[in-house]
Amino acid sequence: MWLDEEQLKNFLLDAGLIAKADLEQLTAEAASGKNNLSDLLVSSGKIGEDDLRRAKAYVLGIPFVDLKRFKIPAEVLSLIPEPVARRHNIIAYQKSERGLEVAMLDPGDIEPTDFLRKSLGVKVLPRLTDAASIKGALVQYQKSLKAEFGEIIASEANKLKMVREEAGEGLPAGEAGETDLKKLAEDLPVVRIVDSLLAHAIAQKASDIHLEPFEKELVVRYRIDGLLHDAMVLPREAAPGLVARIKVLANLRLDEKRLPQDGRFKLELNEQKVSFRVSILPTYFGEKIVMRLLPENSKGLTLEEGGFHGLGLERIQEAIRRTTGMLLVTGPTGSGKSTTLYTLMEILNTPDVNISTIEDPIEYQMPRINQTQVKPDIGLTFGSGLRSLVRQDPDIIMVGEIRDKETAGLAINAALTGHLVLSTLHTNSAAGAMPRLLDMGAEPFLLVSTLNVVVAQRLVRRLDRGKEKVKLTEAEKKKLAQLVDLDVVLKALRDEKIVAAKADWDEIPFYKPKPGADPPVGGEDGYRGRVGIHEVLPMSATIKELVMKNATAAEVEKQAKTEGMMTMLEDGVFKAAQGITTLEEVLRVIAE
Secondary structure, three states: OOOOHHHHHHHHHHOOOOOHHHHHHHHHHHHHOOOOHHHHHHHOOOOOHHHHHHHHHHHHOOOEOOHHHOOOOHHHHOOOOHHHHHHHOEEEEEEEOOEEEEEEOOOOOHHHHHHHHHHHOOOEEEEEOOHHHHHHHHHHHHHHHHHHHHHHHHHHHHHHHHHHHHOOOOOOHHHOOHHHHHHHHOOHHHHHHHHHHHHHHHHOOOOEEEEEEOOOEEEEEEEEOOEEEEEEEEEHHHHHHHHHHHHHHOOOOOOOOOOOEEEEEEEEEOOEEEEEEEEEEEEOOEEEEEEEEEEOOOOOOOOOOOOOOHHHHHHHHHHHHOOOEEEEEEOOOOOOHHHHHHHHHHHHOOOOOOEEEEEOOOOOOOOOEEEEEOEHHHOEOHHHHHHHHOOOOOOEEEEOOOOOHHHHHHHHHHHHOOOEEEEEEOOOOOOOHHHHHHHOOOOHHHHHHHEEEEEEEEEEEEEOOOOEEEOOOHHHHHHHHHHOOHHHHHHHHHHOOOOOOOOOOOOOOEEEOOOOOOOOOOOOOOEEEEEEEEEEEEOOHHHHHHHHOOOOHHHHHHHHHHOOOOOHHHHHHHHHHHOOOOHHHHHHHOOO
């Protein structure tokens, strides 16, 4: 489809999308070089790629469509096979008497439209769209496979059951030999079931897959946004084959059924690389498997994207600018501590510093960082590994977790001797970190000399775009005021210009989820993804004095609040007032 370049330039100038001098310079460059004007407009940063597409759509007289507003029926979406849609950036989104409407990034690409016209015998109506719309629609391909996966798995599990019964494989799983198990792991039905389970989990953005054997069934559950959901129930007879297949993938012993085993494997699906961390534990009815999904090609988070803001963000940035001392991230298992540490390391990872880690396990592999895996069975513990690390001339040391007196002492000494130490600790609050370290045997005067900042965090589910405003009743405000200092939260909202300078709680709306909104506008329960809520406690002179006097966590927290620290609960209310999450979600995660 031919585009009149002069018309495009006139439109860009008339719409004020580019300055005349810039356009003339790029036009001259296009005339003398290899790149065309469109490419130069985008690569120079003078105009966004999607803005240019909208301008082209106007000049060509082609309607521009935002697919994020559409719920695309599965039967229409599937008219274009996923590989074709992905390769040509084309989506079939609406079919009517007039013809089939397709959204494209390049309406000049006639190959897929010719294919549709010939294969379906329909009139194809091309529309321009943006990259975000195409990306969202491609995800819907995976989601539309959900029901199909369930059917495949149930069908293949029944086939497997019949095959085993016909072969007379009535032996309990524990009596099967390694050769039999290896053969079972390579059976086509078993391979298809496992592949479908993994693909489904990736499509659902699950963080964990649980395979749990019971007396008469095998329950498969996915953890999505921190909550476990039943995915499907398979016949009990499918369990030995699935366990064997996963053991083969993770390079584990097939004939070992009495002891726990841990392993890893990688999978690439639809240009997504995912590492699976496998844990196998013997239970009464068989071996339970939990697989942690770790996407390898996901872009790194920033602190802001992780939920840090305001004074807390400034205090963390100040702490990581120091060359010595210790920064701790605390919280229960699954609260995102490791993600925060990896985010900090990504910020600190510059060519002029040497970063070394000792972890259990290594969750993400990072370039230019020396990562060591703990192996207690051969004597490589956090303590022994940390002793070796300090002799490797590191500038920054990351210790996966401080678990005992030895590791605590070595981490404090490393911070004293010219290193910046990052680590995690299992406590419920930032103020609880100091008493916990003292209980481990850390010396108070050494602790206050090294500890810079303590961060405590939890993860709450994010509201999807299909959310609804709600106003709190007076009774609800009074109840909330008993849990948090609303004045502190209101001041933070005003300071960060989230609300007007004179706004009060009567004018500030909260939000509730809208389940079942049209995808990709809303998730099934109205939430999608998670974000952190935090409290950031710096070691001020007054808090150091309290620690030296062996003060309680409550006393330390009280002092920190007078010095400007927002508690996690207050930060949660802050994010609820922003419409990022809900009050119910915050209170669910932080049980008072």
